[in-house]
Amino acid sequence: MKNISLKSLGVITLGNLTFALAVNLFLVSNHMGEGGITGVSILLKYAFNIDPSLTYFGINAVLLVLGYKLLDRTRIGYTLYSIASFTLFLRLTNQFHYHFQDIMLVPIVGGVVIGASIGFVLLAGGSTAGTDIIALILQKYLHIPTSVGLFIIDLFIIIPGAFIIGFEKTIYTLIMLAISTKVLDFILEGLNPKKSAIIISNQYEAIAQAISDKIGRGVTIFNGEGFYSKQGKKILYVVVDRRQIINLSRLVSEIDSTAFMTISHVSSVSGEGFTYHLSPDTSTSV
Secondary structure (H helix, E strand, O other), X not given: OOOOOHHHXXXXXXXXXHHHHHHHHHHHHHOOOOOHHHHHHHHHHHHHOOOHHHHHHHHHHHHHHHHHHHOOHHHHHHHHHHHHHHHHHHHHOOOOOOOOOOOOHHXXXXXXXXXXXXXXXXXXXXXXXXXXXXXHHHHHHXXXXXXXXXXXXXXXXXXXXXXXXXXXXXXXXXXXXXXHHHHHHHHHHOOOOEEEEEEEOOOHHHHHHHXXXXXXXXXXXXXXXXXXXXXXXXXXXXXXXXXHHHXXXXXXXXXXXXXXXXXXXXXXXXXXXXXXXXXXXXXOOO
8 A cells, every 4th residue: 555645645535525515515405316325325314314424334345345356455545545534524514404495506516516526536546436346346247338337326226216305306316417427527537538548668468467457458569669779669559438547547657667658539439348348258359
């Protein structure tokens, strides 16, 4: 855990504080739902008056035990801190309430604040854990893309929640999730859905293996030559989801801090891993 920085912890703390405030101030106060484990915790509060902070911590603890092998040590450290800090802030801010006269403002304001908050947590290397871990498990064992996995999980949480918060509030919750997702995407990677990376390193085999194992993306290796040195070089090319680019940069830096890497915008991408998925025995990745 030597790579954990105080700056990252500070950003994660601020992000979780604003996230917890938004949950209590905007969502719980106006009987709205949410996605993920936070949404489950809120629904259990409405139905059985269980403290959301306790539910959130308990469920995430179980999921972290199940999915810890899918996270590197540094990310586990940030994730543990993120879970603990959000749990604490969720408890400390549960007395803050604001009732909107215009209910339509709740998904707008809540979506912007929550999306930005989660974005800063992810930028700092943290994680909201919960459904992120479930999505990683689905990606590893069922080859379901992370974004699709998160969407499916949220549907399984929000749709049954309609019986608790009502159909109208469920629609507002879906609107809020759409807004928060767009804000999150903008915070992480602007308006570009995919990124490509070119990596040149003497540790190319270790980097390629780590990308395959920890990020779940195929890597293509090209042969190149340095103009000045006239020495042969191996060039890695990989395309990743917008949420994976931060982990990719950190992964490369941890293996080879001197690696040369460029990251480019990808306006469109199709093929295995993005528009369709093949079983491991029929994969065409190189």
